[in-house]
Amino acid sequence: MAESGGLTSPAFTGADDIRRRLDELDYLVDDGTAAALFFALSLGRPLLLEGEPGVGKTTAAKALARALATPLIRLQCYEGLTAGEALYEWNYQRQMLAIRLAEARHDRLNDADLFTEDFLQERPILQAVRHRGPQPPVLLIDEIDRADDEFEALLFEFLGEASITIPELGTFTAERRPVVVLTSNRSRDLHDALRRRCLYHWIDFPAPERVVEILRRTVPGANEALIRSATDFVGRIRRFDLDKAPGMAETIDWVSALSSLGATELVREDVLRTLSTVAKTLDDREVITAALDQLT
Amino acid sequence: MLPGVDRAAFAASLAARLRRRGVPVGLTGVDDFLRAIDVAQPRTLPELYWTARITLVRRHSEIALFDEAFAEIFEATGPALDPHARRRPLARKNGADDAFAPLPDARAGGDDAGGLPWTTLPAVVAGAEDSDGPARVPELSPSDVEALGDVPFEQLDERECELLGGWLEEAAASWPTRRSRRFRVSWKGRGIAVRATLTRSRRTGWEPFRLAGKEPVVRPRRVVMLCDVSQSMRAQASAYLHLMRALTMTVDAEVFAFGTTLTRLTPVLASRSAAAAVELATERVTDRFGGTRIATNVRALLSSHHGAKVRGAIVLVGSDGWDGDPPEELGAAMARLSRRAHQVIWMNPRAAAPGFEPRVASMAAALPYCDLMLPAHTFGSLRDVIGAVAGSRFRW
Numbered sequence: 297m298a299e300s301g302g303l304t305s306p307a308f309t310g311a312d313d314i315r316r317r318l319d320e321l322d323y324l325v326d327d328g329t330a331a332a333l334f335f336a337l338s339l340g341r342p343l344l345l346e347g348e349p350g351v352g353k354t355t356a357a358k359a360l361a362r363a364l365a366t367p368l369i370r371l372q373c374y375e376g377l378t379a380g381e382a383l384y385e386w387n388y389q390r391q392m393l394a395i396r397l398a399e400a401r402h403d404r405l406n407d408a409d410l411f412t413e414d415f416l417q418e419r420p421i422l423q424a425v426r427h428r429g430p431q432p433p434v435l436l437i438d439e440i441d442r443a444d445d446e447f448e449a450l451l452f453e454f455l456g457e458a459s460i461t462i463p464e465l466g467t468f469t470a471e472r473r474p475v476v477v478l479t480s481n482r483s484r485d486l487h488d489a490l491r492r493r494c495l496y497h498w499i500d501f502p503a504p505e506r507v508v509e510i511l512r513r514t515v516p517g518a519n520e521a522l523i524r525s526a527t528d529f530v531g532r533i534r535r536f537d538l539d540k541a542p543g544m545a546e547t548i549d550w551v552s553a554l555s556s557l558g559a560t561e562l563v564r565e566d567v568l569r570t571l572s573t574v575a576k577t578l579d580d581r582e583v584i585t586a587a588l589d590q591l592t
Numbered sequence: 593m594l595p596g597v598d599r600a601a602f603a604a605s606l607a608a609r610l611r612r613r614g615v616p617v618g619l620t621g622v623d624d625f626l627r628a629i630d631v632a633q634p635r636t637l638p639e640l641y642w643t644a645r646i647t648l649v650r651r652h653s654e655i656a657l658f659d660e661a662f663a664e665i666f667e668a669t670g671p672a673l674d675p676h677a678r679r680r681p682l683a684r685k686n687g688a689d690d691a692f693a694p695l696p697d698a699r700a701g702g703d704d705a706g707g708l709p710w711t712t713l714p715a716v717v718a719g720a721e722d723s724d725g726p727a728r729v730p731e732l733s734p735s736d737v738e739a740l741g742d743v744p745f746e747q748l749d750e751r752e753c754e755l756l757g758g759w760l761e762e763a764a765a766s767w768p769t770r771r772s773r774r775f776r777v778s779w780k781g782r783g784i785a786v787r788a789t790l791t792r793s794r795r796t797g798w799e800p801f802r803l804a805g806k807e808p809v810v811r812p813r814r815v816v817m818l819c820d821v822s823q824s825m826r827a828q829a830s831a832y833l834h835l836m837r838a839l840t841m842t843v844d845a846e847v848f849a850f851g852t853t854l855t856r857l858t859p860v861l862a863s864r865s866a867a868a869a870v871e872l873a874t875e876r877v878t879d880r881f882g883g884t885r886i887a888t889n890v891r892a893l894l895s896s897h898h899g900a901k902v903r904g905a906i907v908l909v910g911s912d913g914w915d916g917d918p919p920e921e922l923g924a925a926m927a928r929l930s931r932r933a934h935q936v937i938w939m940n941p942r943a944a945a946p947g948f949e950p951r952v953a954s955m956a957a958a959l960p961y962c963d964l965m966l967p968a969h970t971f972g973s974l975r976d977v978i979g980a981v982a983g984s985r986f987r988w
Contacts, residue, residue: 331642338631376773388786395798483900491650
């Protein structure tokens with residue numbers, strides 16, 4: 297079944313292999329994420345990633361593309377996204393020009409002459425389907441929950457069969473099934489029909505040891521003691537009632553900011569100066585400042 | 593793992609087991625699972641766990657159920673706990689272990705709310721006491737003590753539901769709208785719809801005589817309703833449930849009930865039969881007719897992943913404003929709510945009483961952040977609420 301999925305040679309031998317390869321690219325994954333990526337590749341199914349903001353959903357797709365050494369095609373979703381921006385669009389201006397030119401040259405022009413691939417503008421999904429290369433591309437459909445429900449229906453043919461039908465031209469089917477990663481922040485409930493077509497993985501906020509490991513890799517200049525105490529601090533303030541609990545991305549920003557100040561341990565002044573990297577609202581700022589006295 | 597096991601039978605029985613537990617495993621999932629086992633033979637239990645979870649589970653809310661079922665099968669933990677037993681703690685005897693529980697004698701003794709822990713309310717509804725019907729508001733103290741619902745919600749009457757639905761549909765024509773990012777072809781529109789122009793020019797020998805315009809599509813605004821189901825709101829809870837059900841069925845709405853905790857009722861109330869809807873709601877809302885924590889629950893809504901649904905929506909809060917949380921917390925939570933929402937409308941059953949003044953500290957704290965405060969003490973007054981949501985230009 298993996299062969300019919302389109303992968304000519306298995307890119308990875310197993311979940312551990314994926315983890316090792318992503319590890320080399322400084323992207324650390326847990327067992328679950330590694331298994332999810334592996335099955336998405338080996339079964340040729342789209343993967344739906346959910347999780348809190350800043351937990352590394354988008355980065356997972358980027359790292360996967362780098363590990364596979366293929367281009368990453370990204371489709372950022374927003375409300376009002378239509379087929380014209382996601383799948384394909386005809387180049388109407390060029391068609392109009394062709395008509396004018398044909399008139400000037402006294403040529404005869406048919407419908408079929410206007411709807412050829414010359415006049416077709418590829419958008420991310422069609423681009424992924426028509427990609428030619430030794431490895432299929434990674435298509436990242438980012439924050440699918442931001443698009444409206446009408447858009448989900450547009451995706452079904454592509455997610456199910458990896459093909460796109462253009463009425464004027466016919467159906468394009470991918471030579472090799474693209475690796476599709478969808479991410480969602482759960483701001484809207486996705487339709488069951490979409491979920492059915494995807495494998496699902498929920499990325500949890502990493503455990504403290506893994507956070508330390510990730511920080512060591514991403515902020516190489518940071519002091520070991522600083523990383524440990526920052527991890528501990530973030531772990532504790534995540535338990536508070538915050539508007540926006542700091543995710544992995546914020547933690548990395550924060551430790552980078554602290555280490556650029558030359559901090560070797562958590563000092564109240566340094567924390568206050570770099571608070572803007574972790575506290576993203578005024579209320580959170582107050583809560584964290586109030587908590588600082590007890591924590592450090 | 594799984595040497596000499598009939599994998600198809602194994603997968604099917606695992607799926608059946610999960611389905612019984614409430615994880616809706618589809619055939620696609622089972623197929624994926626089998627293929628995944630084929631691709632990578634799981635060697636350890638965690639590997640099998642991840643393989644099964646990624647292929648069979650499709651929703652975050654199902655993960656806990658899946659974990660339970662998985663543990664039950666593979667870790668032989670003995671008979672599992674009854675999920676119902678876990679959701680509802682054992683009923684406590686009234687007043688046996690807490691000083692702040694709603695006092696039954698306060699209800700029996702009329703509107704006297706003496707001996708209350710921190711808030712004493714003025715007898716604002718004394719005049720309403722003699723009028724019969726659902727307008728009667730029992731005088732009770734606010735508290736943040738969780739009480740357990742042994743009293744079910746009153747049944748929803750089919751006829752009244754239809755009535756509400758009818759009012760909503762009447763008002764739908766002038767429902768507040770927002771501009772969406774989608775466009776549609778329109779001759780009046782200001783932008784040029786190139787595709788439509790070109791299609792049309794085919795009729796005139798590819799000469800675009802008339803330009804087709806495009807204009808943004810307007811969408812009705814979403815309504816988010818928060819309904820207080822604490823003891824003091826018991827008389828109105830049923831009518832508000834009516835309204836919430838009518839909203840979910842007629843317009844784009846997201847509804848929540850709260851006492852001491854927040855419960856999302858949108859999927860439950862969308863059920864076709866009113867009786868089934870109310871039964872499910874009773875089962876879901878375990879903290880009904882107890883204390884109130886408005887501030888905590890507004891905050892919980894805003895920070896949950898449903899918080900984004902408040903953005904640009906019309907928020908209806910149905911509560912008498914008796915809050916177990918400190919008023920300044922409610923003020924802060926309401927400020928956040930009003931910043932995110934398009935309009936905040938507070939439905940207060942007490943506001944109908946003559947000479948009503950929002951003198952309860954928490955109501956006074958919340959009021960600056962409400963665009964409207966409406967009396968909603970009877971079923972009939974809900975009609976005015978619907979009218980108010982539809983906007984000032986709307987007339988019945």
